[in-house]
Amino acid sequence: MQRSLQPASRVALVLSPALGDSLLMMIVARNLHANGVAVTVFGRQANELAAWFPDVDIRPDLSHATVQATLAGFDTVIQMHLDRPFAHLERLHPRVVLLDSTYRARSSKSMAERLAQFCRDELGLASVGKSNGIIAPAALQHRRHLSRVAIHPTASTLDKCWLPSRFIRLALRLRKLGFSPQFVVAREERQAWAYVERYGIALPELDTLDSVAAWLYESGWFIGNDSGIGHLASNLQVPTLSLFMRRGLARTWHPGWGAGSVVVGSAYLPTGRMRERYWKYTLSVARVARAFEQLRETLA
Numbered sequence: 001m002q003r004s005l006q007p008a009s010r011v012a013l014v015l016s017p018a019l020g021d022s023l024l025m026m027i028v029a030r031n032l033h034a035n036g037v038a039v040t041v042f043g044r045q046a047n048e049l050a051a052w053f054p055d056v057d058i059r060p061d062l063s064h065a066t067v068q069a070t071l072a073g074f075d076t077v078i079q080m081h082l083d084r085p086f087a088h089l090e091r092l093h094p095r096v097v098l099l100d101s102t103y104r105a106r107s108s109k110s111m112a113e114r115l116a117q118f119c120r121d122e123l124g125l126a127s128v129g130k131s132n133g134i135i136a137p138a139a140l141q142h143r144r145h146l147s148r149v150a151i152h153p154t155a156s157t158l159d160k161c162w163l164p165s166r167f168i169r170l171a172l173r174l175r176k177l178g179f180s181p182q183f184v185v186a187r188e189e190r191q192a193w194a195y196v197e198r199y200g201i202a203l204p205e206l207d208t209l210d211s212v213a214a215w216l217y218e219s220g221w222f223i224g225n226d227s228g229i230g231h232l233a234s235n236l237q238v239p240t241l242s243l244f245m246r247r248g249l250a251r252t253w254h255p256g257w258g259a260g261s262v263v264v265g266s267a268y269l270p271t272g273r274m275r276e277r278y279w280k281y282t283l284s285v286a287r288v289a290r291a292f293e294q295l296r297e298t299l300a
Contacts (some may be wrong), residue, residue: 005037005076005123012074014062015043016084018156019209019228020253022046023235024111025080026132029056031119035127040074045228047210052134061085068092084230097122113296130256134235138216143238144218149174149181150233154189160226162243162280162288169285170223171201174292184212184229207220223292226253227264234258239293239299245279246272259299263291 005011013029015022022045033055040059050058062070066087069094071077079089080099091094102118103111112130119128121185134140144219153167164243168267171181182202190203197203213232216222222233226249234240234255244250247261250262265279 004127005032008038009075010073011037011039012071012077013039013041013043013087014071014077014085015041015046016080016081016197017061018081020231021047021080023134023231024115024192026053026056027112027115027130028078028119028123028132029053030075030133031116031125032123035125035134037125041170045209049134049213051137051210052213053201054135055133055250081275083248090106102143107166108251110254110256111252114252124147128283132218132235132257136236137214140214140217142217143220145180146179146220147180148219149179149221149223150216150219150238151183152179152227152229153183154185155194155227156163159244159276160224166280166283166285166288168196168199168201170288171196172199173247173285174199175288180233182219184215188227221289221292221296226250229254231257234260239295241288243283243288245276250270259295261298273286 011032013025015025022043026046029041030256039056041056044061046058076095076097077089077093078097082100084100099118103115107114116128116130119125151171153164154187155161174181182204183193183196184206187207193203206215216238217236218234219238222230222238224230224242226242226244230240230242234257235259238260240255240260242254242256242260244262244264247264250264253280254256254262266282266284267277269278
């Protein structure tokens, strides 16, 4: 059902705590803004990157205590998930649009493509695209450290994580090829990953999401699990190799902006549950290294 929005409309986008979801929802914000609709974004991750989205009104997370009063000033409220950050949001506002069906639908399109289509088909916007409008600060130089490979060995859940020992072996292999592999992890994860420095692998201290974005923007390449940091690297047009447990997940959730590819665990395991459980054991260092080489060749 099309929900036509007039230029005079005021729309609130309520973002989930996840970085990848937040960057994807900024596609909707960008398209609304480009079509003359006043849009305000509420979300912690986007707010930390507000300097990278200078054309959009971005504010911190809404609290349960203030959400209803704050949203009362908007004509339409859009949230990706049914239950996060707020469950039963439709009880708090008369015109709520939830994107649950958009990301759950069977489709060969990535989430970036689906959200652009949502803007056209359901919001009735005339001119749409999958750009979210991210702009790097002028002082930064894109891919300045061309040999630096940003490696992200963590994710929101352990089942999405390839084996740490294989990330280390991959990094050592890349170093022999002349690259400078460096691990990027959240501040609260540093202690658990400090041991990689014993292998001569750098673990830069990046205490804010803004500093992570700046560091990624100047990196030459990215390799990592299915995670928000991978979406951020792709969003910054850094060539991205993403490791996924299943091809179906990769089809929907792979980073959808810059050049990139995905590699998944064995397709020969008989069930989806087995693939989710054992993918990290079936995905070898050699396969990931070959996929990285193929990505480099496509961009040569």
